[in-house]
Amino acid sequence: xxxxxxxxxxxxxxxxxxxxxxxxxxxxxxxxxxxxxxxxxxxxxxxxxxxxxxxxxxxxxxxxxxxxxxxxxxxxxxxxxxxxxxxxxxxxxxx
Amino acid sequence: xxxxxxxxxxxxxxxxxxxxxxxxxxxxxxxxxxxxxxxxxxxxxxxxxxxxxxxxxxxxxxxxxxxxxxxxxxxxxxxxxxxxxxxxxxxxxxxxxxxxxxxxxxxxxxxxxxxxxxxxxxxxxxxxxxxxxxxxxxxxxxxxxxxxxxxxxxxxxxxxxxxxxxxxxxxxxxxxxxxxxxxxxxxxxxxxxxxxxxxxxxxxxxxxxxxxxxxxxxxxxxxxxxxxxxxxxxxxxxxxxxxxxxxxxxxxxxxxxxxxxxxxxxxxxxxxxxxxxxxxxxxxxxxxxxxxxxxxxxxxxxxxxxxxxxxxxxxxxxxxxxxxxxxxxxxxxxxxxxxxxxxxxxxxxxxxxxxxxxxxxxxxxxxxxxxxxxxxxxxxxxxxxxxxxxxxxxxxxxxxxxxxxxxxxxxxxxxxxxxxxxxxxxxxxxxxxxxxxxxxxxxxxxxxxxxxxxxxxxxxxxxxxxxxxxxxxxxxxxxxxxx
Numbered sequence: 001x002x003x004x005x006x007x008x009x010x011x012x013x014x015x016x017x018x019x020x021x022x023x024x025x026x027x028x029x030x031x032x033x034x035x036x037x038x039x040x041x042x043x044x045x046x047x048x049x050x051x052x053x054x055x056x057x058x059x060x061x062x063x064x065x066x067x068x069x070x071x072x073x074x075x076x077x078x079x080x081x082x083x084x085x086x087x088x089x090x091x092x093x094x095x
Numbered sequence: 096x097x098x099x100x101x102x103x104x105x106x107x108x109x110x111x112x113x114x115x116x117x118x119x120x121x122x123x124x125x126x127x128x129x130x131x132x133x134x135x136x137x138x139x140x141x142x143x144x145x146x147x148x149x150x151x152x153x154x155x156x157x158x159x160x161x162x163x164x165x166x167x168x169x170x171x172x173x174x175x176x177x178x179x180x181x182x183x184x185x186x187x188x189x190x191x192x193x194x195x196x197x198x199x200x201x202x203x204x205x206x207x208x209x210x211x212x213x214x215x216x217x218x219x220x221x222x223x224x225x226x227x228x229x230x231x232x233x234x235x236x237x238x239x240x241x242x243x244x245x246x247x248x249x250x251x252x253x254x255x256x257x258x259x260x261x262x263x264x265x266x267x268x269x270x271x272x273x274x275x276x277x278x279x280x281x282x283x284x285x286x287x288x289x290x291x292x293x294x295x296x297x298x299x300x301x302x303x304x305x306x307x308x309x310x311x312x313x314x315x316x317x318x319x320x321x322x323x324x325x326x327x328x329x330x331x332x333x334x335x336x337x338x339x340x341x342x343x344x345x346x347x348x349x350x351x352x353x354x355x356x357x358x359x360x361x362x363x364x365x366x367x368x369x370x371x372x373x374x375x376x377x378x379x380x381x382x383x384x385x386x387x388x389x390x391x392x393x394x395x396x397x398x399x400x401x402x403x404x405x406x407x408x409x410x411x412x413x414x415x416x417x418x419x420x421x422x423x424x425x426x427x428x429x430x431x432x433x434x435x436x437x438x439x440x441x442x443x444x445x446x447x448x449x450x451x452x453x454x455x456x457x458x459x460x461x462x463x464x465x466x467x468x469x470x471x472x473x474x475x476x477x478x479x480x481x482x483x484x485x486x487x488x489x490x491x492x493x494x495x496x497x498x499x500x501x502x503x504x505x506x507x508x509x510x511x512x513x514x515x516x517x518x519x520x521x522x523x524x525x526x527x528x529x530x531x532x533x534x535x536x537x538x539x540x541x542x543x544x545x546x547x548x549x550x551x552x553x554x555x556x557x558x559x560x561x562x563x564x565x566x567x568x569x570x571x572x573x574x575x576x577x578x
Binding site: 004007008009010011012014015016017018027030031033034035037038039040041042044046049050051052053054055056060061063072075076078079080081082085086088091092093 | 190191192194196286287288301302308330331333393394395398399400402403410412413417418419420421422424426429430431432433434435436437439440441443448449451452453456457459465466469470471472473474475476478484508509510514523524525527550
């Protein structure tokens with residue numbers, strides 16, 4: 001399946017990745033060649049084959065819903081770009 | 096001291112031939128002298144290393160030293176190390192000081208090892224040549240015009256150049272085995288889930304696995320004894336007994352059944368690499384092994400499947416880099432969307448952006464079944480190929496890479512670069528262990544023999560590799576470095 005300019009811009013928006021029109025043009029070429037390679041997957045008949053998401057075919061283990069980690073908010077916020085009063089600061093969302 | 100293996104250094108420390116402080120100082124001096132030409136380290140933690148070495152010496156004086164006490168190593172810059180920059184080779188994390196240790200770091204610290212620092216890598220482990228690092232490419236110690244392989248190229252180059260006797264790497268599609276092959280060292284990718292992924296910056300969660308890179312299989316076994324085991328903090332970690340990997344290393348190979356996958360010796364394999372690998376297999380025959388041709392019929396689908404699954408997982412894992420809680424943030428964002436988009440546009444490099452875009456596209460509405468679901472179905476067929484092969488043979492052997500190390504800047508086309516990993520990627524999709532051992536030199540460029548085993552067969556792989564290293568001297572060859 002070929003990828004078009006609009007597909008690249010859509011993917012960039014979904015990924016919240018800033019991509020200019022000119023950059024998108026370049027990615028169309030790169031991504032098309034990658035998808036052309038990937039399209040070879042359709043040569044294989046996979047009817048009745050269950051998808052494998054974990055290489056050991058294991059299921060996700062669950063633990064009891066109990067808090068087990070210590071509160072390390074101060075440590076984690078020390079490495080944040082901007083914080084105040086224990087909160088992470090970002091540009092205003094609601095005016 | 097820089098030429099010795101971990102096992103030899105351990106014996107030297109135990110015998111009192113030198114102290115850990117002397118060993119550590121000598122290697123730090125060597126890093127200072129030689130690394131500017133190699134660029135194999137992103138961060139050198141000299142002061143901390145000396146303190147750790149002195150602590151190890153003090154323990155030894157009290158008679159409390161373990162086998163790894165006082166031995167220096169380095170970590171690929173993808174392992175979180177408390178209080179030390181952990182960049183994953185990215186501008187995005189250039190300012191990130193990890194607030195905790197990865198489980199493997201904690202385990203190796205507990206075993207008494209001394210960390211010399213963090214090694215260079217392709218950004219977020221995306222690459223096969225180490226040319227995608229924000230900190231610049233790593234040079235191959237055998238020839239500085241060549242790549243060291245990726246993405247654990249910094250670890251491989253540092254070990255090959257004798258800057259450190261061992262280093263940790265991670266392997267998502269061959270990132271331990273291929274650089275080990277290109278740099279002439281030994282690198283083990285354990286079974287998925289054998290070593291904790293906690294504190295390892297995630298690229299593709301169902302494929303990433305940490306492993307040791309050192310000069311010999313024996314050294315890898317020593318490190319695996321400290322690294323392996325279940326970790327409750329990692330939900331992908333496997334709860335299963337850990338053997339002593341150093342026991343049984345010398346077990347004779349009489350009757351060993353070696354499978355040679357016919358697909359690993361076809362078009363695209365450089366003739367000189369094939370010659371070296373077949374010569375290595377002949378050594379095994381002389382040691383009593385039996386060679387059988389086998390087939391892994393879905394081999395050619397491994398790269399297409401990988402380049403759906405890995406970017407899809409990467410697009411999800413890398414969504415956390417948004418400039419809000421840690422890492423890089425763009426200047427003066429006008430609103431939240433601008434903050435996200437510019438932070439990620441400015442913080443990520445080209446290859447990372449390419450994989451995020453591919454991953455997001457293949458997971459998006461209308462494309463999911465054709466790409467992601469299909470790739471996961473083929474992943475099962477690839478895994479089944481290996482299970483069928485291991486019903487007939489004990490191990491599989493083949494090249495770790497189709498060529499020897501190539502020239503820096505020579506693979507501009509991403510698809511051509513991706514094909515480099517043709518012999519390594521299927522192993523990650525199947526989750527089985529694999530090891531690359533030095534098996535020849537072609538025009539002074541190392542060749543790696545890849546040995547594969549069934550799930551949790553690491554101990555046997557290390558035995559098979561070790562016996563070969565007792566019979567050959569390829570692992571003792573060193574690049575010529577002007578002192």
